[in-house]
Amino acid sequence: xxxxxxxxxxxxxxxxxxxxxxxxxxxxxxxxxxxxxxxxxxxxxxxxxxxxxxxxxxxxxxxxxxxxxxxxxxxxxxxxxxxxxxxxxxxxxxxxxxxxxxxxxxxxxxxxxxxxxxxxxxxxxxxxxxxxxxxxxxxxxxxxxxxxxxxxxxxxxxxxxxxxxxxxxxxxxxxxxxxxxxxxxxxxxxxxxxxxxxxxxxxxxxxxxxxxxxxxxxxxxxxxxxxxxxxxxxxxxxxxxxxxxxxxxxxxxxxxxxxxxxxxxxxxxxxxxxxxxxxxxxxxxxxxxxxxxxxxxxxxxxxxxxxxxxxxxxxxxxxxxxxxxxxxxxxxxxxxxxxxxxxxxxxxxxxxxxxxxxx
Amino acid sequence: xxxxxxxxxxxxxxxxxxxxxxxxxxxxxxxxxxxxxxxxxxxxxxxxxxxxxxxxxxxxxxxxxxxxxxxxxxxxxxxxxxxxxxxxxxxxxxxxxxxxxxxxxxxxxxxxxxxxxxxxxxxxxxxxxxxxxxxxxxxxxxxxxxxxxxxxxxxxxxxxxxxxxxxxxxxxxxxxxxxxxxxxxxxxxxxxxxxxxxxxxxxxxxxxxxxxxxxxxxxxxxxxxxxxxxxxxxxxxxxxxxxxxxxxxxxxxxxxxxxxxxxxxxxxxxxxxxxxxxxxxxxxxxxxxxxxxxxxxxxxxxxxxxxxxxxxxxxxxxxxxxxxxxxxxxxxxxxxxxxxxxxxxxxxxxxxxxxxxxx
Ligand SMILES: NC(=O)c1ccc[n+]([C@@H]2O[C@H](COP(=O)([O-])OP(=O)(O)OC[C@H]3O[C@@H](n4cnc5c(N)ncnc54)[C@H](O)[C@@H]3O)[C@@H](O)[C@H]2O)c1
Ligand SMILES: NC(=O)c1ccc[n+]([C@@H]2O[C@H](COP(=O)([O-])OP(=O)(O)OC[C@H]3O[C@@H](n4cnc5c(N)ncnc54)[C@H](O)[C@@H]3O)[C@@H](O)[C@H]2O)c1
Ligand SMILES: [Zn+2]
Ligand SMILES: [Zn+2]
Numbered sequence: 255x256x257x258x259x260x261x262x263x264x265x266x267x268x269x270x271x272x273x274x275x276x277x278x279x280x281x282x283x284x285x286x287x288x289x290x291x292x293x294x295x296x297x298x299x300x301x302x303x304x305x306x307x308x309x310x311x312x313x314x315x316x317x318x319x320x321x322x323x324x325x326x327x328x329x330x331x332x333x334x335x336x337x338x339x340x341x342x343x344x345x346x347x348x349x350x351x352x353x354x355x356x357x358x359x360x361x362x363x364x365x366x367x368x369x370x371x372x373x374x375x376x377x378x379x380x381x382x383x384x385x386x387x388x389x390x391x392x393x394x395x396x397x398x399x400x401x402x403x404x405x406x407x408x409x410x411x412x413x414x415x416x417x418x419x420x421x422x423x424x425x426x427x428x429x430x431x432x433x434x435x436x437x438x439x440x441x442x443x444x445x446x447x448x449x450x451x452x453x454x455x456x457x458x459x460x461x462x463x464x465x466x467x468x469x470x471x472x473x474x475x476x477x478x479x480x481x482x483x484x485x486x487x488x489x490x491x492x493x494x495x496x497x498x499x500x501x502x503x504x505x506x507x508x509x510x511x512x513x514x515x516x517x518x519x520x521x522x523x524x525x526x527x528x529x530x531x532x533x534x535x536x537x538x539x540x541x542x543x544x545x546x547x548x549x550x551x552x553x554x555x556x557x558x559x560x561x562x563x564x565x566x567x568x569x570x571x572x573x574x575x576x577x578x579x580x581x582x583x584x585x586x587x588x589x590x591x592x593x594x595x596x597x598x599x600x601x602x603x604x605x606x607x608x609x610x611x612x613x
Numbered sequence: 614x615x616x617x618x619x620x621x622x623x624x625x626x627x628x629x630x631x632x633x634x635x636x637x638x639x640x641x642x643x644x645x646x647x648x649x650x651x652x653x654x655x656x657x658x659x660x661x662x663x664x665x666x667x668x669x670x671x672x673x674x675x676x677x678x679x680x681x682x683x684x685x686x687x688x689x690x691x692x693x694x695x696x697x698x699x700x701x702x703x704x705x706x707x708x709x710x711x712x713x714x715x716x717x718x719x720x721x722x723x724x725x726x727x728x729x730x731x732x733x734x735x736x737x738x739x740x741x742x743x744x745x746x747x748x749x750x751x752x753x754x755x756x757x758x759x760x761x762x763x764x765x766x767x768x769x770x771x772x773x774x775x776x777x778x779x780x781x782x783x784x785x786x787x788x789x790x791x792x793x794x795x796x797x798x799x800x801x802x803x804x805x806x807x808x809x810x811x812x813x814x815x816x817x818x819x820x821x822x823x824x825x826x827x828x829x830x831x832x833x834x835x836x837x838x839x840x841x842x843x844x845x846x847x848x849x850x851x852x853x854x855x856x857x858x859x860x861x862x863x864x865x866x867x868x869x870x871x872x873x874x875x876x877x878x879x880x881x882x883x884x885x886x887x888x889x890x891x892x893x894x895x896x897x898x899x900x901x902x903x904x905x906x907x908x909x910x911x912x913x914x915x916x917x918x919x920x921x922x923x924x925x926x927x928x929x930x931x932x933x934x935x936x937x938x939x940x941x942x943x944x945x946x947x948x949x950x951x952x953x954x955x956x957x958x959x960x961x962x963x964x965x966x967x968x969x970x971x972x
Contacts, residue, residue: 264623331690342761345931370729373756373767374847397732402701408732409768488733572704 256473260392260480262412262487269392269416269480271472273465276305276380276419279313285378285414287349289316293337293364294355295324298382301425306355306380318344322360326517329359329399337367351376351414357383357430358390358517362408365396369411379413382422384434385518388441388475391416393483393493404504410488418476420468428554431463433518435553436499440525441475443546444498445482447591449474450549457552495593498585499525505570506559515560522555531607532586535596542590564605564612615832619751619839621771621846628751628775628839630831632824635664635739635778638672644737644773646708648675652696652723653714654683657741660784665714665739677703681719685876688718688758696726710735710773716742716789717749717876721767724755728770738772741781743793744877747800747834750775752842752852763863769847777835779827787913790822792877794912795858799884800834802905803857804841806950808833809908816911854952857944858884864929865918874919881914890966891945894955901949923964923971 255272270281290310294303299321310317320340322333341350352375354364361379368377381391397408423431442450453460453471460467479496486493503524506515526547532538547557571582582604586596598604614631629640649669653662658680669676679699681692700709711734713723720738727736740750756767782790801809812819812830819826838855845852862883865874885906891897906916930941941963945955957963 331694335690338759338766339761342759342765366729370725370766370768372765373754373769395732400697400701402698406701406731407697407729409729410732 256469258392258473258476258480260412261484262394264410264487265394265412267413267415269418269476271387271418271420271469271476273420273469275417276302276421277309279309281417282310282378282415283313285351285376286310286315287351287376288314289346289349290351290353290378291318291320291341291344291346292353292355293320293322293360293367295322295328295360297324298356298360302355302382302422306353322363324359326359326399329363329397331398333363334367334398337364338371341367341371346371346375348372348375351378353378353380354391355380355382356386357381358386361386361390362395362397362405365394365411365413366398366408369396369409374411377411377413379416381416381418383426384423384431384472385437386434387418387420387423387472388434389437389479389496391418392476392479394487395489404507416476418472420465420472423463423468429516430518431461432554433516435460436518436522436525436550436555438471438475439546439549439553440496440498440521441478443525443587443590444495444585444593445478445591447589450591454549457549461553494583494595495585498587498593499523499528501571501582501584502527502559505567508570509562509566510560519556520559522550522553523557523559526550526557527559527607527611528584528586531584531596531598531603532588534603534606535586537586537588537594538590542587545590559611561611561613564608567608567612568601568604615828617832617835617839619771620843621753623769623846624753624771626772626774628777628835630746630777630779630828630835632779632828634776635661635780636668638668640776641669641737641774642672644710644735645669645674646710646735647673648705648708649710649712649737650677650679650700650703650705651712651714652679652681652719652726654681654687654719656683657715657719661714661741661781665712681722683718685718685758688722688756690757692722693726693757696723697730700726700730705730705734707731707734710737712737712739713750714739714741715745716740717745720745720749721754721756721764724753724770724772725757725767728755728768733770736770736772738775740775740777742785743782743790743831744796745793746777746779746782746831747793748796748838748855750777751835751838753846754848763866777831779824779831782822782827788875789877790820791913792875792880794819795877795881795884795909795914797830797834798905798908798912799855799857799880800837802884802946802949803854803944803952804837804950806948809950813908816908820912853942853954854944857946857952858882858887860930860941860943861886861918864926867929868921868925869919878915879918881909881912882916882918885909885916886918886966886970887943887945890943890955890957890962891947893962893965894945896945896947896953897949901946904949918970920970920972923967926967926971927960927963 379391394412397405400406503520506520738750753771756764759765862879865879888902
């Protein structure tokens with residue numbers, strides 16, 4: 255088992271990473287109250303709910319279950335209300351622990367419910383996708399979507415504990431595994447060129463789900479994210495670097511309808527666009543972009559976005575929250591392994607970046 | 614003008630108290646961005662919206678308005694969504710300031726919207742009721758109601774600034790003014806017996822809205838609340854004392870239907886019940902309770918609750934969030950001027966407290 259500690263001004267907590275952790279009550283014991291709600295979805299429930307529920311029940315925790323519908327389109331007010339209603343029906347109080355068992359959709363939704371039910375109750379993340387293990391379960395960003403924008407309603411709210419059981423990844427569809435790899439590659443690009451080279455060297459074995467390599471990947475990414483979050487909990491500065499590829503990616507997700515392109519797929523194509531924008535700014539060259547695109551392809555990820563009208567690209571991106579006071583802000587690369595914030599006022603740079611991808 | 618500073622671990626901010634402050638842009642200038650939404654209701658809009666909107670516009674702030682329906686029954690998801698929708702329609706970004714112009718209902722709803730829109734945007738409280746000036750605008754508790762319970766969904770989120778213009782109280786209905794006095798008297802009871810005596814001495818002039826006395830009342834209460842909040846921002850301990858009378862009060866509000874009894878009226882009757890429970894615990898005597906009841910009557914407030922079945926009292930109170938792990942917790946008085954937390958397990962004490970008020 256590997257352990258990463260996250261330190262934020264508001265709270266510190268451990269992330270445990272390893273195979274079989276869902277069988278180890280000692281990890282949960284210091285952080286869980288007498289009563290807990292396990293919140294998951296209809297896909298994950300038949301796979302892991304019984305195991306986790308039994309583990310807690312056998313150790314004296316009073317457990318109840320809330321099962322949401324599966325999909326990004328259910329990361330919304332209805333699911334949130336389903337959680338609130340069930341918590342109230344079970345007389346959940348301010349010490350009841352909410353456990354998010356699932357991927358990023360479950361983690362974000364349950365985290366926001368935990369942040370807001372009775373102004374905040376204890377919360378544990380049990381991420382079951384690669385994306386949620388390396389990214390969404392760490393750092394305390396929680397949210398649901400609004401019909402007019404992704405993650406528009408949310409809170410910064412830290413979990414008490416994150417338990418990433420690598421065994422849960424064995425049932426993950428290959429396409430979802432790849433989506434998680436998009437965020438892994440993103441970490442390398444924004445902050446660690448040695449990690450980029452290491453990934454290029456091991457990409458084939460990682461894609462075959464080698465347990466030993468995966469433990470290293472997850473722990474390395476969590477450590478990188480923990481370091482960034484420690485420095486900037488509420489995204490006033492450097493934390494924004496984690497959004498590399500995301501302004502373009504969110505536009506792709508919004509345009510295609512949430513859930514049709516996976517978040518990670520959109521981030522992969524969006525990150526290649528961020529590289530192209532960096533070329534326009536003169537900080538990357540075409541070879542750098544080609545190197546990035548190739549790694550995404552080896553991870554079975556798209557390296558080009560779908561085509562749509564330039565106006566639609568711009569409209570989606572100006573709705574994105576990285577817009578501040580009218581300027582468009584993008585995370586770009588100063589070089590491979592180093593990100594920067596670029597305020598774009600010259601729209602022709604965006605046109606050139608996107609010109610192959612517009613209709 | 615009087616100033617009280619609130620210091621919390623997460624944030625520090627000033628409360629300005631005085632007559633005519635809605636005409637003074639210099640108070641707002643350091644805390645407001647280029648774009649602001651003034652959010653108020655249909656009753657307050659014709660009274661003060663133009664004045665505040667002009668003040669900001671004339672000083673270069675881009676202002677838009679959101680007008681909610683008036684009433685505790687609209688402190689709900691629909692109003693919250695009305696705010697989100699309008700913010701998105703106006704392309705509000707993470708630097709857009711939300712200004713709550715109104716009483717506690719507006720302050721709580723707008724505060725929660727500010728806490729959760731794009732994971733938190735800047736927020737200014739402009740309280741226009743006595744209750745909101747002495748209580749709800751200070752301390753960062755925000756919430757909306759759920760059909761199954763009051764304030765069930767919320768967050769701790771501090772404003773950047775509170776501007777309490779005493780002139781706005783002149784248009785306040787007498788019944789609402791009295792409701793605010795319930796919280797004023799509550800402060801005296803839970804922490805300051807000298808202030809209790811001062812209130813008894815000046816109650817008639819205060820009820821006639823004497824400006825000089827009112828400034829003292831508001832500043833004194835804000836200072837008391839600020840001290841408590843500084844010690845305990847998220848209500849782990851002493852902040853719970855502010856709930857004196859509120860467990861009974863919330864039961865009255867819920868039983869009578871939100872909005873039929875005003876919050877302050879329910880708190881007045883609830884505080885007398887808390888005195889009676891303190892009698893059962895042996896810490897107050899009947900004379901103390903009579904003294905408290907008389908002051909509430911002088912403030913034109915009820916000193917007795919409506920009658921309903923004991924089971925209903927208990928059902929409402931066990932839904933209240935002051936229930937932890939099944940025990941019922943009440944704030945009671947160790948003596949006049951000093952509160953304490955009492956865990957009640959012997960239900961006969963509650964029966965005796967409530968026996969005159971059950972059917
Ligand atoms: N909070 C953050 O910081 C943050 C960061 C990145 C992404 N996100 C959010 O995360 C979400 C995407 O998360 P995701 O990629 O985990 O998607 P997801 O939660 O939708 O999970 C993907 C699919 O895999 C299924 N699944 C999950 N675990 C499984 C398992 N072990 N075996 C079989 N199937 C399993 C799910 O039911 C779902 O159908 C997006 O909503 C995104 O906005 C949040
Ligand atoms: N957040 C906290 O810490 C906290 C503390 C106490 C109470 N509260 C909440 O506050 C709410 C009660 O607040 P309230 O008593 O201010 O009620 P309110 O906001 O409903 O206002 C009372 C009435 O007076 C009207 N009004 C407001 N200002 C006016 C003015 N200047 N002139 C004329 N009419 C005016 C309002 O439109 C409303 O009809 C409750 O929802 C309660 O839960 C919150
Ligand atoms: Zn992402
Ligand atoms: Zn109150």
